[in-house]
Amino acid sequence: MSKRLVAKHLSDREYEIFLKVHSKHSRIMGLEERKNYTLSHVVKVEWNLKERCLNVYYKNGEWFHYCPNGE
Numbered sequence: 001m002s003k004r005l006v007a008k009h010l011s012d013r014e015y016e017i018f019l020k021v022h023s024k025h026s027r028i029m030g031l032e033e034r035k036n037y038t039l040s041h042v043v044k045v046e047w048n049l050k051e052r053c054l055n056v057y058y059k060n061g062e063w064f065h066y067c068p069n070g071e
Helices: 012-027 031-037
Strands: 042-048 053-058 063-066
Touching: 012 031, 012 042, 012 053, 012 063
Parallel strands: none
Antiparallel strands: 042 053, 053 063
């Protein structure tokens, strides 16, 4: 599996969660809003051990929890 540079450090499972939840997240946004949250706008992804989810940071300073259950 070829991983995006900002997510190279994630395990395959974590990366799958990232892609799955990012896709779900994108589908609920309007077209204009979605432009700011493409995969190319992700600047950092880290596993949050305490909350057992991914923290995903975007160029615009926003960040979101991406959880294994899809939320």
